[in-house]
Amino acid sequence: xxxxxxxxxxxxxxxxxxxxxxxxxxxxxxxxxxxxxxxxxxxxxxxxxxxxxxxxxxxxxxxxxxxxxxxxxxxxxxxxxxxxxxxxxxxxxxxxxxxxxxxxxxxxxxxxxxxxxxxxxxxxxxxxxxxxx
Numbered sequence: 001x002x003x004x005x006x007x008x009x010x011x012x013x014x015x016x017x018x019x020x021x022x023x024x025x026x027x028x029x030x031x032x033x034x035x036x037x038x039x040x041x042x043x044x045x046x047x048x049x050x051x052x053x054x055x056x057x058x059x060x061x062x063x064x065x066x067x068x069x070x071x072x073x074x075x076x077x078x079x080x081x082x083x084x085x086x087x088x089x090x091x092x093x094x095x096x097x098x099x100x101x102x103x104x105x106x107x108x109x110x111x112x113x114x115x116x117x118x119x120x121x122x123x124x125x126x127x128x129x130x131x132x133x
Contacts, residue, residue, distance in 0.1 A: 022047075023055050027064060027081060027089050035068070035080040064088060 026041055033040075042052040056079060059065040064085035070076035081089065104112060 020055070020058075022051070023059055024089070024092055026052070026055055026059065027085055030065060030079055030081050031086065031089055035078045037076060037078055041079070059085070 025045070029041060029044060030036065036044075038052050038056050039049065041047070041056075042049045045052075056065065060067070062084075063082055065079050066082050067077040068080055070078050104115075107115070
């Protein structure tokens with residue numbers, strides 16, 4: 001798992017040197033959710049608000065996200081991907097898919113099916129909310 005995490009961080013840095021793996025994760029969530037508040041990001045990923053604040057600031061400086069007023073409450077700021085952010089995220093997604101295809105190309109079908117089952121099982125775990133995945 002440590003090697004997997006190291007590779008993920010390294011690939012994130014190669015795709016956009018100023019952004020961390022956490023930043024890419026936040027971009028992905030913003031795309032999936034259609035936008036949300038920074039506090040929602042912190043709660044969803046069990047991250048400290050200051051950590052999310054730093055990541056959001058870096059994403060804003062890179063023009064990958066923008067703040068918009070919530071239509072139902074103009075006091076609330078909702079984070080959304082910019083066009084540049086969507087484009088970068090699409091590039092990252094395609095790059096990852098290519099890397100996975102290359103790495104798994106020679107695996108027998110049975111091994112791929114078991115691997116997929118194990119990943120589903122691992123990701124479904126909802127054990128104690130200790131904040132350590």
